[in-house]
Amino acid sequence: MCLQLLLGASLTGCVAGEAESAPKPCPSGQIAQGDTCIPGDTADFTKKQVEDSLKKYKLNAAMAGVWVDGKRVSFVASGESMTGVPASTDMHFRIGSVAIPYLTTEILKLVDEGKVKLDDKISRWRPDLPHADEITLKMLASTTSGYSDYVRNPDFVAELYKNPFQHWTAEELVKISVSKPLVKPPGAGFVYSHANWVILGDIISKVEKKPLAEVMRNEILKPLGLTQTDNPSTAEIASPVLHAFDNERRVFEDSTYWDPSWTLAPGAVMTGTLEDLGKSVTGLGEGKLLTPESFKEQITPVSKLSPNTSYALGLAVQNTWLLQNPSFAGYQATVAYLPSKKIAIATVGTQGIGNTALENSSTELLVSIANHVAPDTPLSGV
Numbered sequence: 001m002c003l004q005l006l007l008g009a010s011l012t013g014c015v016a017g018e019a020e021s022a023p024k025p026c027p028s029g030q031i032a033q034g035d036t037c038i039p040g041d042t043a044d045f046t047k048k049q050v051e052d053s054l055k056k057y058k059l060n061a062a063m064a065g066v067w068v069d070g071k072r073v074s075f076v077a078s079g080e081s082m083t084g085v086p087a088s089t090d091m092h093f094r095i096g097s098v099a100i101p102y103l104t105t106e107i108l109k110l111v112d113e114g115k116v117k118l119d120d121k122i123s124r125w126r127p128d129l130p131h132a133d134e135i136t137l138k139m140l141a142s143t144t145s146g147y148s149d150y151v152r153n154p155d156f157v158a159e160l161y162k163n164p165f166q167h168w169t170a171e172e173l174v175k176i177s178v179s180k181p182l183v184k185p186p187g188a189g190f191v192y193s194h195a196n197w198v199i200l201g202d203i204i205s206k207v208e209k210k211p212l213a214e215v216m217r218n219e220i221l222k223p224l225g226l227t228q229t230d231n232p233s234t235a236e237i238a239s240p241v242l243h244a245f246d247n248e249r250r251v252f253e254d255s256t257y258w259d260p261s262w263t264l265a266p267g268a269v270m271t272g273t274l275e276d277l278g279k280s281v282t283g284l285g286e287g288k289l290l291t292p293e294s295f296k297e298q299i300t301p302v303s304k305l306s307p308n309t310s311y312a313l314g315l316a317v318q319n320t321w322l323l324q325n326p327s328f329a330g331y332q333a334t335v336a337y338l339p340s341k342k343i344a345i346a347t348v349g350t351q352g353i354g355n356t357a358l359e360n361s362s363t364e365l366l367v368s369i370a371n372h373v374a375p376d377t378p379l380s381g382v
Contacts, residue, residue: 034069036341046074049368054079057361061087063348067278081243091242095272096326101284102220104141104314108294125203130178134186140200141313142302146182149193161249164258170198190303201265212267224283229272235259237271244330244350252353255330277346285322285337325363325382332362
């Protein structure tokens with residue numbers, strides 16, 4: 001901007017070199033979205049990948065969305081929610097661990113507000129827990145506390161399969177985990193445990209002196225504009241519903257309304273839509289709710305998961321992509337954000353009959369789309 005403009009004069013007389021330079025044209029076959037060039041066939045490619053995934057991965061339904069610089073580029077659903085009911089992009093489903101970065105973002109917001117420090121011992125709020133004077137908030141957020149995972153406890157799994165509609169309290173879940181010895185000493189390495197998120201949610205609630213659901217709604221969902229994301233206290237899902245099916249109990253059955261209370265902290269067990277997944281991963285991937293220092297802390301790798309993938313605070317990092325990929329009770333989803341190009345991708349799938357694979361097929365779908373949209377920053381799975 002030239003000095004004359006600042007003084008309220010006309011642009012006449014401004015030096016031409018001071019004008020903002022036009023963006024560089026995209027290579028042949030690509031189109032501009034903001035400052036990012038993407039393949040011109042991104043929408044068609046995404047649609048075909050979604051349609052092909054139904055047969056390739058034996059899915060009932062599949063969805064995918066691609067956003068660049070906050071603008072929708074591709075948005076597609078294929079398959080059926082139930083027999084005779086086509087899947088649509090406005091359907092609601094369980095988002096599972098997509099909400100984990102909501103928890104770590106909130107704890108970092110509390111750091112920014114001076115209410116807590118990441119190296120605070122959890123004994124400050126939960127002195128009743130084993131090793132509470134050794135485990136820090138950061139260890140919970142990076143799942144390096146060493147606590148065992150109740151989801152891997154055979155007795156818990158047996159009870160879950162016996163009655164998938166059973167409602168679990170936070171204390172019941174934590175008790176199962178802490179009844180077992182630590183898998184590793186606190187801070188000694190990555191040990192994925194759902195107990196970390198349940199405890200972290202409880203601590204957030206204690207710090208804020210409010211129910212976690214209220215904190216999540218006011219501090220995360222509303223600021224990110226997630227109008228279709230909710231944290232009901234029951235197994236309810238808002239209409240229209242994307243139904244899920246599962247064969248974990250050795251019979252292919254509708255698992256849509258299985259109680260999800262065991263998956264995360266009460267108040268962070270959420271449902272949402274494809275559009276909200278895109279808004280969510282974009283907002284969090286840009287650090288919109290955090291100071292630059294806290295955002296850097298959130299995405300800095302803590303543990304190496306594989307040669308290509310690390311775990312930071314509540315999310316995976318691979319080749320500068322930020323990711324989460326929940327999979328449970330017939331629902332699958334993966335979200336990814338590439339900060340350097342402002343590319344967001346979300347994929348969703350529901351298990352079809354004959355699908356016995358343990359892998360999250362939505363991740364493979366997302367990888368194929370990501371590597372088409374940003375081939376110079378490839379993904380290889382999570």
